Amino acid sequence: MPHPALELLLAHRSIRRFTEAPLPDEDVRSAVEAGQQASTSSNVQAYSLIRVRDRQRLERLVELTGGQTKVARCGGFFIVCGDTRRHRLLAERAGVPYATRLEGFLIAAIDATLFAQNLCVAFEGLGYGICYIGGLRNDLASVQKLMAFPRGVYPLFGLCVGVPAEDPDRRPRLESEAVLFEEHYPDDETVLAGIARYDERMLDYYAARGVEGSWSQRIESQFREPYRAALAEYYREQGAVLD
Ligand SMILES: Cc1cc2nc3c(=O)[nH]c(=O)nc-3n(C[C@H](O)[C@H](O)[C@H](O)COP(=O)(O)O)c2cc1C
Missing domain, CATH: 3.40.109.10 (NADH Oxidase)
Structure with missing residues (x-):
């Protein structure tokens, strides 16, 4: 607990x-x-x-x-x-x-x-x-x-x-490994890999709520x-x- x-x-x-x-x-x-x-x-x-x-x-x-x-x-x-x-x-x-x-x-x-x-x-x-x-x-x-x-x-x-x-329901977040870094900010590949794992997890969350697209796509359109x-x-x- x-x-x-x-x-x-x-x-x-x-x-x-x-x-x-x-x-x-x-x-x-x-x-x-x-x-x-x-x-x-x-x-x-x-x-x-x-x-x-x-x-x-x-x-x-x-x-x-x-x-x-x-x-x-x-x-x-x-x-x-x-x-x-x-x-x-x-x-x-x-x-x-x-x-x-x-x-x-x-x-x-x-x-x-x-x-x-x-x-x-x-x-x-x-x-x-x-x-x-x-x-x-x-x-x-x-x-x-x-x-x-x-x-x-x-x-x-x-x-x-x-x-x-x-x-x-609670809205899932990026895994802690994708926001907590040791000593230095990681390379872009690592950052993108963390996002890919989150996109994967969020697909189910969005699908269950009839929301289209991935988290990445939502971010892309948010800041266009x-x-x-x-x-x-x-x-x-x-x-x-x-x-
Ligand atoms: C500064 C700030 C502004 C927000 N503005 C709105 C808003 O105008 N309308 C709304 O429904 N939710 C708003 N939210 C709630 C966020 O959408 C929500 O915190 C986020 O999607 C994560 O979901 P959760 O709080 O249920 O975990 C806002 C959150 C923050 C931190």
Whole structure:
């Protein structure tokens, strides 16, 4: 039997259908506190979490995330933000420059993601299901109009949390040998061999769900075209320096 922490992590699968049960504030607070205990670059804690409850706003977010109805039909919907606002306010108050460049944006994105993942694990530990919503980045200019994030706040992704109304299988991952390397990054043949083994395993998974094509083919098509190409412009307008 694995350690309970490993068992919880290994049981993860995204949940896309939730019951109507609301998400109590006490559970949110507990999960947020657990999320906050995640490591954070130099303790700068460059993140914020915004819970959206307003029905109209949630329905608009369904549209903006590409029709993902779960956004408005889950126990709680959140927006995870990289947050440099606090740091900027402190710099302003002290009359010193806020001069960080790409590193400042990266720190915020990394800190927020580590916080979010610990938050999610905490929610899962409490018995809830979760689904990240990258669809939030489909049209950040419109999300901005809706949410009015101040300068220095970078919305990164949404998060649905709630009591699961489905029990999907876990989605297999690359074998650990294909991501864990000793001493140096392996040659391309080794990398491709690991992918071939994964493609083989995923064929059954996809076939059982009526999904066509291999994992390789899905990756090939995913990165064929520039996707969400307006992101740099949006984040720059929010105050990020991306070089
Ligand atoms: C940053 C991020 C954004 C995601 N965005 C979406 C999304 O918009 N809609 C969705 O249904 N799933 C989304 N997912 C869930 C992934 O599709 C899912 O984690 C992945 O396919 C692996 O499946 P699993 O979580 O069930 O193991 C997102 C996951 C991450 C990490």
